[in-house]
Amino acid sequence: MNGYLGKLLRVDLNQSRLWDEALNEDYARNYVGGSGLAARYLYNILDANTDPLGPENPLFFLTGPLVGTSMTSAGRYSVCARSPLTGIWGEANSGGFFGPELRYAGYDGVLITGKAEQPVWLSIVEGQAALHTAGDLWGSDIYATQTRLREALGDPKVRVACIGLAGENMVKLAGIANDHGRFSARTGLGAVMGSKNLKAIAARGTGKVPLYAPEEFRAVTNQILALYKEDFPAQSLRAYGTAGYVNLSHMLGDLPIRYFQLGEYAPADNLSGVDLAEKYLTRNTACHKCVIACGRETRSPTYNDSKVDGPEYETVGALGSLLMIFDLEAVIHAGHLCNLYGMDIISMGVTIGLACELFERGLLTTADTGGLEIRYGDAETVFRLIELTARCEGFGAVLAEGNAALAERAGVPELSATVNRLEVPMHEPRAYLGMAVTYALSPRGACHMEGDMFSLDLGQSNLEEVSLEPGDRHDNTIEKGRTAARLQAWRNLYNSLTLCQFENPGVRPLLAAINAATGWGLEAEDLMTLGKRIVNIKRLMNFKLGLTKANDRLPDLLLKPLKEGGSAGYVPDIPTLLAGAYAEFGWDPESGRPLGDLHL
Amino acid sequence: MAVKFPSDEWIKELSAQLNASESYAQAAATWEGDNIFVILPDADYPDTTYLYINLQHGKASDARQLSSLDEQKALFNTSAPFNTWRKVLEGRLDPIQGMFSGKLKLVGSLAQVQRTPKATYEMVKVAAQIDTDFGS
Numbered sequence: 001m002n003g004y005l006g007k008l009l010r011v012d013l014n015q016s017r018l019w020d021e022a023l024n025e026d027y028a029r030n031y032v033g034g035s036g037l038a039a040r041y042l043y044n045i046l047d048a049n050t051d052p053l054g055p056e057n058p059l060f061f062l063t064g065p066l067v068g069t070s071m072t073s074a075g076r077y078s079v080c081a082r083s084p085l086t087g088i089w090g091e092a093n094s095g096g097f098f099g100p101e102l103r104y105a106g107y108d109g110v111l112i113t114g115k116a117e118q119p120v121w122l123s124i125v126e127g128q129a130a131l132h133t134a135g136d137l138w139g140s141d142i143y144a145t146q147t148r149l150r151e152a153l154g155d156p157k158v159r160v161a162c163i164g165l166a167g168e169n170m171v172k173l174a175g176i177a178n179d180h181g182r183f184s185a186r187t188g189l190g191a192v193m194g195s196k197n198l199k200a201i202a203a204r205g206t207g208k209v210p211l212y213a214p215e216e217f218r219a220v221t222n223q224i225l226a227l228y229k230e231d232f233p234a235q236s237l238r239a240y241g242t243a244g245y246v247n248l249s250h251m252l253g254d255l256p257i258r259y260f261q262l263g264e265y266a267p268a269d270n271l272s273g274v275d276l277a278e279k280y281l282t283r284n285t286a287c288h289k290c291v292i293a294c295g296r297e298t299r300s301p302t303y304n305d306s307k308v309d310g311p312e313y314e315t316v317g318a319l320g321s322l323l324m325i326f327d328l329e330a331v332i333h334a335g336h337l338c339n340l341y342g343m344d345i346i347s348m349g350v351t352i353g354l355a356c357e358l359f360e361r362g363l364l365t366t367a368d369t370g371g372l373e374i375r376y377g378d379a380e381t382v383f384r385l386i387e388l389t390a391r392c393e394g395f396g397a398v399l400a401e402g403n404a405a406l407a408e409r410a411g412v413p414e415l416s417a418t419v420n421r422l423e424v425p426m427h428e429p430r431a432y433l434g435m436a437v438t439y440a441l442s443p444r445g446a447c448h449m450e451g452d453m454f455s456l457d458l459g460q461s462n463l464e465e466v467s468l469e470p471g472d473r474h475d476n477t478i479e480k481g482r483t484a485a486r487l488q489a490w491r492n493l494y495n496s497l498t499l500c501q502f503e504n505p506g507v508r509p510l511l512a513a514i515n516a517a518t519g520w521g522l523e524a525e526d527l528m529t530l531g532k533r534i535v536n537i538k539r540l541m542n543f544k545l546g547l548t549k550a551n552d553r554l555p556d557l558l559l560k561p562l563k564e565g566g567s568a569g570y571v572p573d574i575p576t577l578l579a580g581a582y583a584e585f586g587w588d589p590e591s592g593r594p595l596g597d598l599h600l
Numbered sequence: 601m602a603v604k605f606p607s608d609e610w611i612k613e614l615s616a617q618l619n620a621s622e623s624y625a626q627a628a629a630t631w632e633g634d635n636i637f638v639i640l641p642d643a644d645y646p647d648t649t650y651l652y653i654n655l656q657h658g659k660a661s662d663a664r665q666l667s668s669l670d671e672q673k674a675l676f677n678t679s680a681p682f683n684t685w686r687k688v689l690e691g692r693l694d695p696i697q698g699m700f701s702g703k704l705k706l707v708g709s710l711a712q713v714q715r716t717p718k719a720t721y722e723m724v725k726v727a728a729q730i731d732t733d734f735g736s
C-alpha cells in the first residue's frame with residue numbers, strides 16, 4: 001500500500017488491550033488520511049448518544065500519505081473525536097515531528113477507545129506498543145511530560161503527544177501538545193484524552209514510508225523545495241512568523257479588537273511580528289522537513305520567561321488585541337501559560353474576551369467571579385484566569401466550559417463569538433467576506449484552517465487549475481460563496497494529506513507528489529472531488545450528531561458593521577454567499593444535505 | 601496633460617503628488633527607505649526602465665529615472681513587467697496581492713513593508729491618481 005504503512009494501532013483502555021489492524025485501503029483511497037480518513041472510520045461509530053467524555057468516544061490520531069517523507073512541511077497529524085466543547089465533529093491538527101515519528105514507528109494512526117482505570121501513557125517504539133502507569137506524570141505540564149518520557153525511553157529522539165493539567169481536568173478548551181509547544185489545539189480533544197486517563201503517547205521508530213515511485217518523488221519534492229527560495233509569503237513567515245501579518249491585518253480590518261467590536265485601534269500596531277522578531281525572538285523553529293520555519297521561540301524578560309513557543313498571529317490576536325492588551329511581553333507570557341497547561345489559545349482568549357465584555361456591561365460582577373474584576377487591558381487578571389481555567393477552580397470552572405456556555409449562562413447568547421460553539425479565530429469575516437462561508441460551514445465550528453480566504457484574497461495565485469483565484473475580499477456574491485466552498489474542499493484535502501497550509505507549491509507539483517507517493521494516477525480535478533467528498537462526510541456526520549441547515553450561520557456579533565478601519569461598513573450577505581457554497585458542494589438547497597457519491 | 605509611464609517626468613510627478621498628499625504623509629510617517637521601481641519588458645514595452653525615488657517620513661525627494669542599477673543603490677527594488685505595473689496603477693491589481701502572488705517582486709527590507717503596509721497602499725493610491733499615458 002504505497003504512501004501508507006498499512007497499519008493502525010488499536011487501543012482499548014478498558015481492557016488494556018493493544019492490537020494491530022490493517023488500514024482499510026478502500027477508505028484510504030477515497031478519504032486519503034488525517035481528518036478525512038478519520039471521519040470515514042468514525043462515521044460508522046459516532047452517533048447522537050456518544051458521550052464526548054465517555055469511554056465510548058473514540059480518539060483517533062491519524063497521519064496522511066505524505067507524512068514522514070521527503071516532502072517539505074508534511075509533518076502534521078490529525079486528532080479526531082466527538083468534541084466535548086461543541087458536541088459535533090471534533091478535529092485538530094498539529095505540525096512538528098510526532099506525525100512522522102508515529103509512521104517511522106510503524107503506524108499510520110492510533111485509534112483509542114475506553115478509559116484506563118488509572119492514568120497511563122502509551123509507548124510505540126519500532127512497531128511495539130505498550131501501556132505504562134503514569135504515576136506522578138499525571139499533573140505535569142506539557143514540557144516536563146515530554147522530557148520525562150524521553151528519559152523513560154532512554155532516547156532523545158522520542159516524540160511525544162500529551163496533555164497538560166487542562167486535559168487532565170477535562171477543561172473543554174484543552175488541546176494536545178507535541179514537540180515542545182505545538183498543539184492540536186481546537187475543539188477540546190485534550191479533554192477527551194484526559195477523560196480516558198491517557199496522559200501521553202510517545203513514539204519512536206526508524207522505519208520508512210513505502211513510496212510508489214521513490215526517485216520521481218524525490219525529484220518532485222526537491223523541485224517543490226526550490227520554490228520557497230523566492231516565495232514572498234515564505235520569506236515573510238520565516239522572518240516574522242505568522243504574527244508578521246499583524247500590521248497588514250490591522251490595516252485591512254481583519255484583526256479582531258475589543259471582542260470583535262472595534263475595526264481599528266492604533267496601539268494594535270505595537271503587536272507587530274516585526275517588533276516581536278527584533279525584540280523577543282530567540283530562534284526560529286521548524287517542523288519536519290520545513291524550510292520556511294515560521295515557528296517562534298521567544299522570551300519575555302518582564303515575566304522571566306526565557307523559552308516560550310510562539311506567539312503566533314492567533315495568540316497575538318486572541319490574547320492581545322481582542323482583550324485590549326497591546327504589550328507583546330504580556331501576550332508572550334499569557335500564551336506561555338496556555339501552553340504549559342495545554343489549552344487552546346483561541347478558545348481561551350475569546351472566552352476571556354466575552355467575560356471582559358460582560359463585566360463591562362454589568363452582566364458579570366465580582367459576585368460571580370470570586371472577587372475578580374475582569375477588565376479589558378488587564379494582563380495580570382488574564383494570567384490569573386488562564387490558571388483558574390486550567391485548574392477548573394472558582395470562576396475558571398465557568399470559563400472551562402467555553403464562550404457559548406458563558407454567554408448562555410449570562411442570558412446573552414447573542415454576545416457569543418462562536419459558530420456551532422467553537423470560538424471564532426482571529427480573522428474577521430467582515431474583512432474577507434468569504435470567511436463567513438468558511439466559518440458557517442466548517443465541520444468543526446468556526447475555523448480558519450478550513451478555508452483561508454484571507455490567504456487566497458491576499459494573493460495566493462497558483463491554484464488556477466482548481467479554479468481558485470484571488471478576488472475582491474469584500475465581494476458579497478454567489479461566486480464568492482462558490483470560491484470559499486472550493487477553498488474549503490482544497491483545505492480539507494490538505495488536512496487529510498496532512499500538509500501544512502503554508503506549503504503551497506501549486507496544483508501540478510502537489511499532484512505529482514501525491515501520485516509518486518501513492519501510485520493513484522490522479523488528475524487535477526480528482527483533487528477537488530476528494531476534498532469535496534471529505535467535506536461532505538464530515539457534514540453528514542454532523543447531521544447525525546444533531547446539526548441541521550439552520551446551524552449554517554454566523555453569530556450576531558459578527559453581522560454588525562464595524563464603524564472604523566479597513567473593513568468599516570461591510571457585513572457578509574449570508575444567504576447569497578451560502579447559496580453559492582451550497583451550489584458548489586451540490587447540497588440540497590432545502591435540507592442542506594450532501595447529495596453526491598460518498599463511497600460509503 | 602497625461603504623463604508617460606515609465607519616464608523621468610512620471611516619477612517626478614509622483615514625487616510632487618506624494619509631497620502634496622496629507623494622507624500619504626500620515627501613513628508613511630515612520631517610513632524610511634528609498635525605492636527603485638524596475639519596469640521590465642513585455643509584449644507592450646520593449647525596454648527595462650529604472651525609476652528612483654527617495655521616501656523618508658512621508659516626504660519624497662530626488663526622484664529621477666536611472667540609466668542602470670549601477671547608478672544608485674536603494675533599500676528596495678520592486679520589479680515587474682510593464683503590464684503588471686499598469687494593472688497596479690490602474691487599480692486592477694492590489695499591490696499587496698501583487699507581492700503575495702509574486703507578480704511584483706520585492707527585494708529589500710521586509711520589515712518596513714510589513715510594519716507599515718499603509719505607506720505602500722497610500723503611495724499606490726496617489727500614483728493611481730496621476731493622469732498617466734501608458735502608450736496605448
Ligand code: SF4
Nearest residue numbers: 073286287290294500
Ligand atoms: S511553515 Fe511553520 S507550521 Fe508549516 S511546516 Fe513550516 S514551521 Fe511548521
